[in-house]
Amino acid sequence: MGISGAKMVERQSGVALWRQIADRMRLAINNGDYDETGMMPPETVLAARFGVNRHTVRSAMAALAEEGIVRPIQGIGTRIERRDRLRFPISRRTRFAQGLGNQARDIEGRMLEAATEVAPGIVAEALGMPTGTLCVRMETVNSADKRPISRATHYFPAERFAEIGAIFERTRSVTAAFRELGVPDYVRRSTEISAIHAEGDDIRHLKLSPGAIILVATAINTDLEGRPIQFSRTRFAADRVKLTVEMDA
Amino acid sequence: MGISGAKMVERQSGVALWRQIADRMRLAINNGDYDETGMMPPETVLAARFGVNRHTVRSAMAALAEEGIVRPIQGIGTRIERRDRLRFPISRRTRFAQGLGNQARDIEGRMLEAATEVAPGIVAEALGMPTGTLCVRMETVNSADKRPISRATHYFPAERFAEIGAIFERTRSVTAAFRELGVPDYVRRSTEISAIHAEGDDIRHLKLSPGAIILVATAINTDLEGRPIQFSRTRFAADRVKLTVEMDA
DNA sequence: TCCAAATGTCTATTAATCTAGACAACCGAA
DNA sequence: TTCGGTTGTCTAGATTAATAGACATTTGGA
Numbered sequence: 001m002g003i004s005g006a007k008m009v010e011r012q013s014g015v016a017l018w019r020q021i022a023d024r025m026r027l028a029i030n031n032g033d034y035d036e037t038g039m040m041p042p043e044t045v046l047a048a049r050f051g052v053n054r055h056t057v058r059s060a061m062a063a064l065a066e067e068g069i070v071r072p073i074q075g076i077g078t079r080i081e082r083r084d085r086l087r088f089p090i091s092r093r094t095r096f097a098q099g100l101g102n103q104a105r106d107i108e109g110r111m112l113e114a115a116t117e118v119a120p121g122i123v124a125e126a127l128g129m130p131t132g133t134l135c136v137r138m139e140t141v142n143s144a145d146k147r148p149i150s151r152a153t154h155y156f157p158a159e160r161f162a163e164i165g166a167i168f169e170r171t172r173s174v175t176a177a178f179r180e181l182g183v184p185d186y187v188r189r190s191t192e193i194s195a196i197h198a199e200g201d202d203i204r205h206l207k208l209s210p211g212a213i214i215l216v217a218t219a220i221n222t223d224l225e226g227r228p229i230q231f232s233r234t235r236f237a238a239d240r241v242k243l244t245v246e247m248d249a
Numbered sequence: 250m251g252i253s254g255a256k257m258v259e260r261q262s263g264v265a266l267w268r269q270i271a272d273r274m275r276l277a278i279n280n281g282d283y284d285e286t287g288m289m290p291p292e293t294v295l296a297a298r299f300g301v302n303r304h305t306v307r308s309a310m311a312a313l314a315e316e317g318i319v320r321p322i323q324g325i326g327t328r329i330e331r332r333d334r335l336r337f338p339i340s341r342r343t344r345f346a347q348g349l350g351n352q353a354r355d356i357e358g359r360m361l362e363a364a365t366e367v368a369p370g371i372v373a374e375a376l377g378m379p380t381g382t383l384c385v386r387m388e389t390v391n392s393a394d395k396r397p398i399s400r401a402t403h404y405f406p407a408e409r410f411a412e413i414g415a416i417f418e419r420t421r422s423v424t425a426a427f428r429e430l431g432v433p434d435y436v437r438r439s440t441e442i443s444a445i446h447a448e449g450d451d452i453r454h455l456k457l458s459p460g461a462i463i464l465v466a467t468a469i470n471t472d473l474e475g476r477p478i479q480f481s482r483t484r485f486a487a488d489r490v491k492l493t494v495e496m497d498a
Numbered sequence: 499t500c501c502a503a504a505t506g507t508c509t510a511t512t513a514a515t516c517t518a519g520a521c522a523a524c525c526g527a528a
Numbered sequence: 529t530t531c532g533g534t535t536g537t538c539t540a541g542a543t544t545a546a547t548a549g550a551c552a553t554t555t556g557g558a
Contacts, residue, residue, distance in 0.1 A: 019263025
């Protein structure tokens with residue numbers, strides 16, 4: 001159960017039981033409580049759990065079905081059709097944790113790997129470096145409420161940000177790492193968004209089923225002087241995130 | 250008619266009409282809509298305005314009277330007893346007592362319980378601890394001028410803050426307790442805000458009527474090194490507090 | 499093929515909510 | 529004192545919400 005233990009529904013509160021139950025089931029679904037099976041527990045189980053009649057649970061379920069969140073299948077059970085996707089705002093000041101902000105309790109960035117290597121052609125061009133220049137490549141996985149949301153590959157000019165891997169490992173934040181390395185603020189110059197089928201390690205890291213769709217956001221960040229400091233390619237699990245592009249003057 | 254225009258109440262929404270009306274009247278009161286007279290409009294007027302029977306309005310009024318917000322006087326009308334909503338700022342440096350500052354004379358934090366136990370999954374994740382790690386759970390109620398404002402459940406890593414319960418009991422302040430335990434300053438890493446209907450013990454501790462709305466702020470605080478030191482879930486009585494989120498770089 | 503498990507549908511009953519109307523009780527002012 | 533306006537109380541009925549039980553229907557697997 002939740003943080004504060006087993007919560008019973010409240011009677012005579014002016015809020016119908018089926019509505020309370022529907023609200024709590026929607027929360028549980030979005031929280032990923034039923035991700036293992038992708039199915040709701042049987043109606044009889046839910047009725048017992050909430051201490052109400054099965055018909056009351058069915059009313060709640062009908063409300064969720066109306067919203068398109070679940071779909072009942074006779075003889076099988078009730079399938080979870082849709083989880084609300086996190087809204088990830090992309091703007092001039094895109095920051096991972098800030099962007100998801102209050103859409104999840106626990107936003108975590110985990111580093112998989114960091115290495116210094118020769119910048120690939122596209123990266124060198126994006127960062128305005130001669131071909132053959134060294135860069136730091138950093139691989140991260142970002143999660144919201146324990147659920148992996150995105151997988152990113154970042155490139156930084158090695159000259160300025162040689163230690164960024166170690167600092168990220170400690171601060172778990174690109175923004176914080178930049179700050180420690182003398183970049184108090186930075187802005188996004190460009191973002192390109194595309195969609196492909198998931199493949200390779202992304203399937204494993206994002207816990208996707210083969211053939212799932214991922215959104216790819218390729219971005220360039222610059223410091224306030226306009227010098228490129230980061231090239232990143234972030235793969236979002238498309239069934240968990242929607243990207244909202246925000247324009248600004 | 251309030252700021253937000255003429256909204257009709259919704260039928261068959263799973264929320265009783267009297268509850269919807271009570272909520273909207275509470276908002277209007279706290280918004281100062283009736284400050285000129287200090288009285289509610291007559292029940293017949295309200296009934297016409299909301300498009301419901303007078304008895305339905307009376308049910309809503311009874312709920313507000315139960316909360317101590319209004320007091321009906323036969324022959325005269327219904328007087329507004331109390332209308333105040335504290336502003337609670339949420340920022341990188343959120344502190345309970347400081348935040349309420351000069352909005353109340355007497356700001357009190359009372360501890361209900363403190364226990365060392367295995368951290369729930371969400372908490373362990375939030376605090377960056379392996380699952381199964383011990384944490385201190387502390388339950389508090391915060392009041393301003395003797396009126397309960399919020400009810401919070403805090404989690405601290407047991408390793409660093411085993412004694413925080415005893416220290417809070419003495420100092421009545423999380424900030425002070427942290428200071429004694431070697432954390433001179435701390436910042437808020439994240440805050441998630443949602444709203445639900447009050448239920449369970451919160452109704453009793455916050456002296457709410459069943460079905461009242463509470464604001465839930467789930468927060469993680471870190472020390473200046475960025476290590477998570479506190480996970481908390483604070484439930485604010487929504488009719489007594491408004492949260493103002495302050496952005497910073 | 500048969501069974502267990504799940505959702506779908508139906509009837510019946512009780513409780514809560516909302517409407518409707520009438521009238522009593524109370525207060526302030528004309 | 530009378531009267532208009534207000535809240536308080538009562539009865540009655542309609543609608544919605546919730547409980548209870550029975551049985552049909554569908555599916556997947558033994």
